[in-house]
Amino acid sequence: MTPSRKLILAGAALLVAFGIAACGEREQVVVYKQGKYQGKPDTKPWENDPGASLYTSSKWNKGDKTSWESAVRTRNLAQNEYTRAE
Amino acid sequence: MARMKFLCDAERCIECNGCVTACKNENEVPWGVNRRRVVTINDGIVGAEKSISVACMHCSDAPCMAVCPVDCFYRTDEGVVLHDKDLCIGCGYCFYACPFGAPQFPQAGAFGMRGKMDKCTFCAGGPEKDLSEEEFAKYGSNRLAQGKLPACAEMCSTKALLGGDGDVIADIYRQRVFKRGKGSEVWGWGTAYGKPDRKKAQAGAKS
Numbered sequence: 001m002t003p004s005r006k007l008i009l010a011g012a013a014l015l016v017a018f019g020i021a022a023c024g025e026r027e028q029v030v031v032y033k034q035g036k037y038q039g040k041p042d043t044k045p046w047e048n049d050p051g052a053s054l055y056t057s058s059k060w061n062k063g064d065k066t067s068w069e070s071a072v073r074t075r076n077l078a079q080n081e082y083t084r085a086e
Numbered sequence: 087m088a089r090m091k092f093l094c095d096a097e098r099c100i101e102c103n104g105c106v107t108a109c110k111n112e113n114e115v116p117w118g119v120n121r122r123r124v125v126t127i128n129d130g131i132v133g134a135e136k137s138i139s140v141a142c143m144h145c146s147d148a149p150c151m152a153v154c155p156v157d158c159f160y161r162t163d164e165g166v167v168l169h170d171k172d173l174c175i176g177c178g179y180c181f182y183a184c185p186f187g188a189p190q191f192p193q194a195g196a197f198g199m200r201g202k203m204d205k206c207t208f209c210a211g212g213p214e215k216d217l218s219e220e221e222f223a224k225y226g227s228n229r230l231a232q233g234k235l236p237a238c239a240e241m242c243s244t245k246a247l248l249g250g251d252g253d254v255i256a257d258i259y260r261q262r263v264f265k266r267g268k269g270s271e272v273w274g275w276g277t278a279y280g281k282p283d284r285k286k287a288q289a290g291a292k293s
Contacts, residue, residue, distance in 0.1 A: 079258060
């Protein structure tokens with residue numbers, strides 16, 4: 001290959017490289033990433049002693065999520081007056 | 087347990103504002119802050135007037151959480167959206183983002199300085215020691231830690247406002263609807279997003 005031909009080939013390759021570079025597309029929209037809570041940790045409601053408050057009427061076992069849920073569920077169902085009236 | 091939710095039955099709400107009062111009393115909310123409000127549409131139009139009690143809806147994908155620049159919001163295991171007032175900078179972004187107008191800002195001083203955000207906590211307190219004085223002072227009552235449900239829902243005289251496990255309150259509401267002689271038609275798109283029948287409303291106003 002003659003040097004002039006090499007030069008032409010190199011020039012063509014450079015031209016193609018420049019041309020293709022224009023085809024690239026950057027993301028125009030900012031993608032939101034959910035932040036992480038930065039504050040203090042909170043205790044779970046079932047981790048409290050049922051007797052910790054003066055007016056607690058519900059009963060559950062301290063630290064037992066299931067028993068707390070069933071206590072709240074009982075309270076929740078009391079909002080249905082059809083079951084209370086019948 | 088599913089997620090904790092509020093559900094207001096517009097057929098039952100009589101705009102007594104008992105929920106608003108119960109919330110104010112339970113949480114000792116300062117003047118100018120309303121964690122809960124009763125909104126009435128078609129006021130004075132016979133047959134078309136409806137009231138609904140609105141507070142923080144504890145959204146599954148809460149916009150307040152998304153926009154908070156200091157990430158002071160968190161979601162509890164029960165699906166309650168709470169925030170840390172020690173982190174809040176009172177910027178008000180959450181107020182603009184919230185479709186329900188739930189975030190409130192206490193104003194103090196001659197220039198109406200905006201304080202730290204305050205909103206409905208589903209009576210679940212906040213990130214302080216449960217049932218402590220600090221928790222009460224910052225966030226109000228923590229009824230969930232006492233095995234109770236929000237005061238607004240439990241005090242509602244007509245039981246229009248239901249609060250608690252989403253599955254349970256949905257069942258209660260469904261039973262009511264069936265008792266009223268209605269069926270699956272009340273669950274549709276038209277009920278949720280349709281416009282009231284204007285002709286009927288106008289006829290009602292004339293009578």
